[in-house]
Amino acid sequence: MFSKTSQNVRNDRIEGRWRTLFLVMTALLILPVVIILTLLIIRGGPAITWEFISGFPIKGMTQGGIFPALMGTIFLVSLGLVFSVPLGIAAAIYLSEYASDNKLTRIINLAIINLAGVPSIVHALFGLGAFVLFMEFGTSILAASLTLAIMALPVVIVATKESLEAVPYAFREACWSLGATKWQTIRKIVLPNAVSGILTGVILEVSRTAGETAPIMFTGAAFFLPFLPESVYDQTMALSLHLFVVATQVPNVPESLPYGVALLLIMLVLLMNALSIGFRVRFRSKKKW
Amino acid sequence: MGKLPIPEPQIMWRVALVDNSKNENPFGEVISMEHHIDDPSNDSTPKNAVETTDLSLWYGSFQALFNVNFKVKQGLVTSLIGPSGCGKSTLLRSVNRINERFGYVRTEGQVHVLGQDIYAPTVDKTQVRSQIGMVFQRPNPLPVTIRKNILFGYHLKNPGRVAASVEDELVEKSLREVLLWDDLKDKLNHSALSLSLEQQQKLCIARLLPVKPKVILMDEPCSALDPEATAAIEDLIWDLRGEYTILIVTHNMAQARRASDECAFMLMGKMVEHGKTEDIFVTPDHQQTADYIEGKFG
Structure with a gap:
């Protein structure tokens, strides 16, 4: 049978x-x-040696280190974060906690998702037009960071919204029923429980923007600039552009150099990802719902 | 051009206005305030803690409540029964205005709590919600410590620094009142989410007490609990009776019968019948009530 x-x-x-x-x-x-x-x-x-990480490029970039490019990437990404994180989190809080569910809100949400899909070269041209030329920042760290921030914004918003919405609705109701205002509810209960998710999203976004080349190429990253920038109006080198340059534009580069730059870039990104996974695991183990 | 003739406000004029409005008492607010000031203990007939007048409510274009007139007597336990979707939860939730979080809710009519119109323009929603406590279907302690749960509402009302001794006293008193003190006194700093469901629900009741609510609304407070926990919560409700006015929505007919002084039956957004619990269950006036209680529909 x-x-x-x-x-x-x-x-x-x-x-x-x-x-x-x-x-x-x-x-x-x-x-x-x-x-x-x-x-x-x-x-x-x-x-990859200490001299490679901490030294300046010499002999037409065929030898020496990549210190200015590494620092440049760190500057660009951190300044970009300064713009995109507060703005993105604030917008996400408004959209998920305050905005009523109507047609306009839905259109805005759709627009944000679509913005995340805009090719980076388009962002680059937008940055060139808006920040470099129109706002007259020139090709500078400021213009490049703003361009990266615009690019990162939709991802920050979406990640924040998702982590806010992952906080159970019952907690909000409990707060309101005790007489809390929306902001008191957000500050005391919703944000503390969403912060791990927000942080994860932000760190992942950092790792993505660190590798972007097109948006910074037109707006602030220099081909070769063997010293550190002094203000946000200076140009800077960046790892991703440096990799492109040494791999395709400079003759007689020893084979190990571009591989070294690429490895360093990937290590930076993986470090960020590991950090974000670490955060996630740590916070999730604390949660009990 | 001369001045526009602005009528001088005169006593006669006001009286005339009053006369036009027939059965409306223009001083209703004042009278009911006095009503509220009266000491309830030296009056034999209980006053109304909650009173709805022609309350209608729409979710978008869907009408959930139809001209509900409902009076909840002070100090008693009143249960709301009726089949799913009859509007009993909606009615409950309009008494602390928590259903307004949906942008598309529209309310007509009035809800008076202890004589005051809680939908009046001068009323602050957070005041309404803190003074009218609510217990939810699923226990929903906040994801913080037991102690912070109890003090949460209190800190919202008293934003400054509060002496630790005052806090300790509040925590102990509230937990004693819900019979949790002996179990929890040594783990006040543990997460409230580590408690059993029964303890969580009791904690949810305990955290209302420091803000001294007059009315406690309960939306099927036992439906997530096992029979023993249900019995414990019912006992607790019975203990709180008198000091607090309790309005409880329940699906559980036996619970309504066991644990309420008065009972109201709703159907399709309308209040069908309201009376003493024993009368509703033994000699209901309406056939629909009788049918529902007998389990002919649900």
Whole structure:
């Protein structure tokens, strides 16, 4: 009564085929990551020394370190955060806690999601037009950071909104029923419980903007500038652009140099991601709902 | 051009206005204020703690309440029964104006709590909500410590620094009142979410007490609890009776019968019948009430 029929045999065979297909697809997905990382570590690993990280590029960028580019990336990303994080979090709080659910709100939400999909080169041209030319910041750290901030904004908003909405509605109701205003509810209960999610989103966004090249190329990143910027109106080097330059624009570069830059960039990004995962794990273990 | 003739306000004129409005008492507010000031203890008939007058409510274009006239007597436990979607929760939630969080709610008619119109323009919503406590269907302690849960409402009303001894006293008194003190006195700084559901629900009642509410609304407070916890909460409700006016929505007919002085039956957004619990359950006036109580529909 319970033995295999020919129908069962056929089902098992089909089941096996699909399973294999999905497995192969997953392997194909992981393979490039593994190959890229291995290649970078083998070829670029030897280039990474303390002199490489802390030194200035010399001899037409064919030798020396990448310190100004590393610092430039850090400046650009942190100044970008200063603009995008407060603005993004405030907008997200308004949209998810205050705005009533009407047509306008839905259009705004849709626009924000679409903004996240705008190609970075378009952001770059917008930054060039708006910040460099119209607002007359010139090609500068300020203009480049603002461009990165505009790019990061929709992601910050979406991440913040999602983590705010993940805080159970019952907590808000409990607060209101005790006579709390909306802001008291947000400050005392909603934000403290959403902060881990917001932080995770922000850090992931940092890792993404750190690698962006197009938006900063037109607005503030310099091809070669062997000293550190003195103000936000100066240009700066940046890791991502530096990688592009040494890989394609400069002759006679030793092979290990671009790999080294790439490895450093990836390590920066992975460090950020690890940090964000760490936060998430830490905060999630505290939650009890 | 001469001055515009502005009528001088005269006593006669006001009287004339009053006469035009027939059955409306222009001093109704004042009279009911006195009503409220009266000491309830030296009056044998209980006063109305909550009174709705022709209350209608719409969610967008859907009308959830139809001209509900309902009086809840002070110091008693009144239960609201009726099938799902009959509007009993909506009625409950318009008594502390918590349903207004949806932008599309529209209310007509009046709700007086202890003689004051809580929908009057001068009324502050947060005042209404802090003085009319609410207990929800699912226990919803805040994700902070037990102690902070109890003091949450108190700190909202008293924003300055509060002496630790005052806080300690409030916490102990509130927890004693809901019979949790002996169980919880050694773990006041534990997360409220670590408690059992029964304890959580009791805590949710306890945290209302420091702000001294007059009326406590309960929206199916036992439906997430097992029978023993339900019995414990019912006992607690019975203990709080007298000092607080309690309005409780329930699906559980037996609970309404056990744990309420008065009972009101609602159907399709209308108040069908309201009276003493034993009368409603033994000799209901309406056939619909009888049918619902017998379980012919639900």
